[in-house]
Amino acid sequence: GAGVSQSPRYKVAKRGQDVALRCDPISGHVSLFWYQQALGQGPEFLTYFQNEAQLDKSGLPSDRFFAERPEGSVSTLKIQRTQQEDSAVYLCASSQYGQGESQPQHFGDGTRLSIL
Amino acid sequence: GENVEQHPSTLSVQEGDSAVIKCTYSDSASNYFPWYKQELGKRPQLIIDIRSNVGEKKDQRIAVTLNKTAKHFSLHITETQPEDSAVYFCAAIDSWGKLQFGAGTQVVVTP
Numbered sequence: 001g002a003g004v005s006q007s008p009r010y011k012v013a014k015r016g017q018d019v020a021l022r023c024d025p026i027s028g029h030v031s032l033f034w035y036q037q038a039l040g041q042g043p044e045f046l047t048y049f050q051n052e053a054q055l056d057k058s059g060l061p062s063d064r065f066f067a068e069r070p071e072g073s074v075s076t077l078k079i080q081r082t083q084q085e086d087s088a089v090y091l092c093a094s095s096q097y098g099q100g101e102s103q104p105q106h107f108g109d110g111t112r113l114s115i116l
Numbered sequence: 117g118e119n120v121e122q123h124p125s126t127l128s129v130q131e132g133d134s135a136v137i138k139c140t141y142s143d144s145a146s147n148y149f150p151w152y153k154q155e156l157g158k159r160p161q162l163i164i165d166i167r168s169n170v171g172e173k174k175d176q177r178i179a180v181t182l183n184k185t186a187k188h189f190s191l192h193i194t195e196t197q198p199e200d201s202a203v204y205f206c207a208a209i210d211s212w213g214k215l216q217f218g219a220g221t222q223v224v225v226t227p
Contacts, residue, residue, distance in 0.1 A: 041219060041220070042217030056214065091159070102148030102209055102213075105215060106162065107161070
């Protein structure tokens, strides 16, 4: 595709519900990143995929957060038993090459998650 | 790990004046430094980047300088226009390929 696409753009859920956020990276991009952006802050790293392999999940806040990229393209970030502190914008980014390459990361528009 | 600090947090300039945003980083192994512009409700958009083997890079009204010895880099916007109003983030890539972002600078250009 022309750019990184994320869906839904907005998600409202009640505390305790599970949510799933989707990211469609730029076609052919090897690397895929998830970031969390709180209001007024810079994006914070959550997890990294190189193709289908999840090489780094050190930024995931708790075991309620789970991400996958089973075929090395589309990725899903799942949050179980949501809590109010999960409210944030979740950004996905992709880049052309694998780990170890210093290269631009291209972001999607994000999913704004609100937990009531 | 990498720590990036960014100043100022807000910057108000008159249209036509220059704007300068400064960042420092902690990891001497960092070798790639992008700058992103984010308008309200929009995606972070890469506007310029610099690699550690270069001291300065310019693209029209935007320039970035890097001082590896001092571990700081700066964004310079000349002849500012109202459409330059946005939040600007600096970032540094750590040794694992992750971007560490600064806290952002809200730039307001007044006509």
